[in-house]
Structure formats: C-alpha cells, structure tokens
Amino acid sequence: MGFAAAETSKCDELAVAARHCAATGAVLLVSSTDAAGQLATIHESTPGIVTVADPRIWNSRYATEDTPTLIEDGLPIFTLEEWTSSMLATSKATAILTPSFCIKVGDRLALRAVLDATSTAATIPGLVTFIAIDAAALTSSHIADFLADMAATPSRRFAFLFADKSKPLAKYDRLQGLRKVLAAFPGSWILGVDALAGTDALAHGAGWVAVGASSSRRWPRRPGDTGGAPLAEGFLPGTFLRSILEFRSPAIYADWYANARSPRCDTCGRNLDFFEPTPADKARIITHNLHAISDFAGEVMTQPESARPEWLNQERVEAFLRHAALTSMAKRVEADYTLRYLCEIDDPMMRETTPAGGWK
Numbered sequence: 001m002g003f004a005a006a007e008t009s010k011c012d013e014l015a016v017a018a019r020h021c022a023a024t025g026a027v028l029l030v031s032s033t034d035a036a037g038q039l040a041t042i043h044e045s046t047p048g049i050v051t052v053a054d055p056r057i058w059n060s061r062y063a064t065e066d067t068p069t070l071i072e073d074g075l076p077i078f079t080l081e082e083w084t085s086s087m088l089a090t091s092k093a094t095a096i097l098t099p100s101f102c103i104k105v106g107d108r109l110a111l112r113a114v115l116d117a118t119s120t121a122a123t124i125p126g127l128v129t130f131i132a133i134d135a136a137a138l139t140s141s142h143i144a145d146f147l148a149d150m151a152a153t154p155s156r157r158f159a160f161l162f163a164d165k166s167k168p169l170a171k172y173d174r175l176q177g178l179r180k181v182l183a184a185f186p187g188s189w190i191l192g193v194d195a196l197a198g199t200d201a202l203a204h205g206a207g208w209v210a211v212g213a214s215s216s217r218r219w220p221r222r223p224g225d226t227g228g229a230p231l232a233e234g235f236l237p238g239t240f241l242r243s244i245l246e247f248r249s250p251a252i253y254a255d256w257y258a259n260a261r262s263p264r265c266d267t268c269g270r271n272l273d274f275f276e277p278t279p280a281d282k283a284r285i286i287t288h289n290l291h292a293i294s295d296f297a298g299e300v301m302t303q304p305e306s307a308r309p310e311w312l313n314q315e316r317v318e319a320f321l322r323h324a325a326l327t328s329m330a331k332r333v334e335a336d337y338t339l340r341y342l343c344e345i346d347d348p349m350m351r352e353t354t355p356a357g358g359w360k
Helices: 013-024 035-045 080-091 108-117 143-151 172-184 195-203 250-256 279-301 305-325 337-346
Strands: 002-005 028-031 051-054 095-097 127-134 158-163 189-193 208-212 239-241 246-248
Touching: 002 013, 013 028, 013 035, 013 279, 028 035, 028 189, 035 051, 035 080, 051 080, 080 095, 108 127, 108 143, 143 172, 158 172, 172 195, 172 337, 189 195, 195 208, 195 279, 195 305, 195 337, 239 250, 239 279, 246 250, 279 305, 305 337
Parallel strands: 002 028, 002 208, 028 051, 051 095, 095 127, 127 158, 158 189, 189 208
Antiparallel strands: 239 246
16 A cells, blocks of 8 residues: 655645655655656655656546547647656656546546547556546446446556545445446556545455545545535544544544543554644644554455455454444544445445444
C-alpha cells in the first residue's frame, strides 16, 4: 500500500507522506496539477524514494468521444509517447498516469474513446492506463456495461479512480462493484481511497492501492463538484483508530470515549482524542495516520493470499462490535458506513448492522 498526497492544506501532508514513504519503502502518488514540479523537489531532497505522478488532468473536465485525453485537447505537437517522456524526465517519477479526462457514468462512448486513446500505454515504459470515472459506474445499474467495455480493450494494466461529491465508495453496491472490477482485472491499481476500501481492495486482488493522506485525496470529487462534507469537527484532520477502524476527528473520539480510557497510539506515544488545531498538530495526525494505515495493511498482507478476505472480515466485525462498548452520552456513536456495509456484504446470515455497533 502507498499514499496519495499533494500540498493542498495546512496539514503538510505532502512532506509528511514523502518522509513516511522514503522511510518505509512505500510508493508515493503525488496527485496535483503541479505533480511534476512537486515531485522534482521531492526527488531532489529525498533520494531513492519511489513515486507515481498523477497530473490530475481528470479533475478538470469530463472526457468526450472526441476529446478523451489531454493529447487530443490542445497538444497537437505531442504524441502520448512524447508527453510521457517529458513528464517522466521533469518529475523523476517511476510511473505516470495517462492524461485521461474523467468519465461520466453511463457515457460508454467516452469510456471507449479513453481506452482507444490510451491503448498504446502498455508499450510505453513508465505509463499506466488511467481510468477516472464516476463511482456510480460500480452500481448494479452500470457495472455490467462498465466491465464489458473495459474487457474489450487489449490492455490489462489499469489504475482506477472512482469519484463522487462525497465519499465515493461508502455504499453497499459500490463496494461490491469494486470487488467485481478486481475479479475481472486482478492486479489493478486502486487510487484515492480510504483505509477501509483500500485494505478490502488489497484483500481482493489489487496490485497496489494509494490511500489518501488527506480527505481530498481519500474522497476524490468529480469535475465541477463543489460543497460536500462540512469541515471536520474541531478543524482537525480525521484520525485513524485501528481498534474500531474509524477515521474521525479527535473531538469525536473525546466524546465517544468520555467514560472510557482514551484511545492511544503507542508508536506516537500519545492519546488520540486531543490535538490542538495548529499546523504542527495537524501534521502529527497525518504522521499517525500514515503509519497506522501502513501497519493495518501490513497485517492484511502477511496473511496467506487465500485467507485475506476472511481474516479481514473478522477484523472488521470485531472493530464494528467494539462500538457498542462506547456508552458515552456526550455524542451518539455511529459506526462508519463503509465499515458497516463491508460487514454486511460478508455476513453469512445476510444481516443488517445498526449504527451503534450491533446486528439487527
């Protein structure tokens, strides 16, 4: 597992992610309109780091049948090979994503055009065919068409990003759809996800996963999306808590654990329910998240390949049920939707979950 980051906030997530990846050998995906420049700076200060460049072309507009990628839109002097060579030389990245525009749900002509325009990617060293698409493509109404169109191309190495206005994969049928994508295209990259969706992808055949170091990179939006989720409570980044597999503000944890021992990270040497809304403490949260998510992913990958889904399901169920022990009256305990849906998908009794950590 690696991480997706860019310098888009006051959390210093790009520098923190670069340090973490350099120290652990994880791969860093820089997802930014200035990816080449940011990566050039990182490689100059951090020799040996392995990186992937996402120039974030997909975030600017939707693909059409006539203009599926940046190459067809104002870059007539460049071929895909020339563009790739230039970007890799500037960024020093190991790999770069094709300059694909985002695909609207149901726009099969645009999807086919993107696949046609990037069909030579497999023959270009360092280039990876990138499919950024509305996450609704994973739903039962669209998944069959999506997989049929993907299967019609000779390429078999893909990097997928699924976007929506808010938490693209936090829905039952979308999580099922993602597993179907990985069953059809094992070894694919899944980019811009949270720890829950990312580890599930690893357990079901993803070749590499890039978890967002900040919320904007965990929950990518479609072109033109505005608004979305409110600022995190306490103006602090979401903090990953392994014991209950949650990604909440420390202020939420302070309420949830009001009548219990504070959640603590021994690696960081501190409790996780109190941070100041300062740049330094925000960076400390990002640092904690990266190592905690890496450790969790490492637990998954140490299991025998065939046993990973079952092992991960058991870990998720135990984390979900631990919510029931949080009896504070300060704030209602509501388990993460992604956690609940994953538990429901894998439940042999096909039960539904309750927000507070129980089965219906």
